[in-house]
Amino acid sequence: xxxxxxxxxxxxxxxxxxxxxxxxxxxxxxxxxxxxxxxxxxxxxxxxxxxxxxxxxxxxxxxxxxxxxxxxxxxxxxxxxxxxxxxxxxxxxxxxxxxxxxxxxxxxxxxxxxxxxxxxxxxxxxxxxxxxxxxxxxxxxxxxxxxxxxxxxxxxxxxxxxxxxxxxxx
Ligand SMILES: [Zn+2]
Ligand SMILES: [Zn+2]
Numbered sequence: 001x002x003x004x005x006x007x008x009x010x011x012x013x014x015x016x017x018x019x020x021x022x023x024x025x026x027x028x029x030x031x032x033x034x035x036x037x038x039x040x041x042x043x044x045x046x047x048x049x050x051x052x053x054x055x056x057x058x059x060x061x062x063x064x065x066x067x068x069x070x071x072x073x074x075x076x077x078x079x080x081x082x083x084x085x086x087x088x089x090x091x092x093x094x095x096x097x098x099x100x101x102x103x104x105x106x107x108x109x110x111x112x113x114x115x116x117x118x119x120x121x122x123x124x125x126x127x128x129x130x131x132x133x134x135x136x137x138x139x140x141x142x143x144x145x146x147x148x149x150x151x152x153x154x155x156x157x158x159x160x161x162x163x164x165x166x167x168x169x170x
Contacts, residue, residue: 008032009025009028009029009032010025010028012028012072012091012093013025013028013072015072016070016071016072018067018070018071018072021063022053022055023055023059023060023062023063024063024066024067026048026051026053026055026060026063027044027048027060027063027064027067028067028072028091030044030047030048030051031044031073031089031090031091032091034047037090037091037108037110038076038088038089038090038099038108039088039089039090040086040087040088040089041061041064041087041089044060044064044089045057045060045061048060064089068089068133071092071133072091072092073089073090073091073092074089074090074091074092074133074134074135075087075088075089075133075134075135076088076089076090076099076108076134076135076137077134077135077136077137078099078101078108078136078137078139079101079136079137079139080103080106080139081103081104088108092133094110094112095112095114095117096117097110097111097112097113097117097135098110098111098113098116098135098137098138099111099135099137099138100137100138100140101137101138101139101140102139102140102141102142102145103139103140103141104141104142104145104148104149105142105144105145107142108137109142
C-alpha cells in the first residue's frame, strides 16, 4: 500500500484479535487521522477514495460493518429533523459515553457520565439485556445554531438547516 504506515491501526486491530486486511487498516487509519471523531459511511468512503489506494467500496463498507460488529468501532445512531436514521462510526477507544446531536449542523457532543452509565447498566441488568455497543444520540440545537437562527429571525423550533450529511443505515 502506498503512503505512510500507521502502526497503531494494525495494533488496534490485533488488540481485538482481528486480521489486519487492507480495507480494515485503511479504515482505522482514516479514523485515527480524522479531525472529526464521528464519521458516516459516506464520509468514510469519501476519505477512502481520496487516498486512492485501490480499495473497492464494497470491501471497505464490509470492513466498516465488520469492525463495528467485532469491537474496534462503535456506532452512534442519530435521528435527523425528518426522522431519518443516520449512523456515525467512531473508534471504540473511549469509555462508554452518550451523544447529543445538533439537527441543524449535524454536530455531535460527547457526554461522559459514569453515574448515568451505571444507572443505565442497572436497568439493562434488571431486564436481562446485554447493552449493545451503540448509542442513540439525543437530538437538539447547539448554541451556535440557536444564535444563527435568532440572527435569521426564526424561532429555534422552526429552523430548517441543511440536511444532515448522510443517509445511511449501517
Ligand atoms: Zn448546530
Ligand atoms: Zn462518541
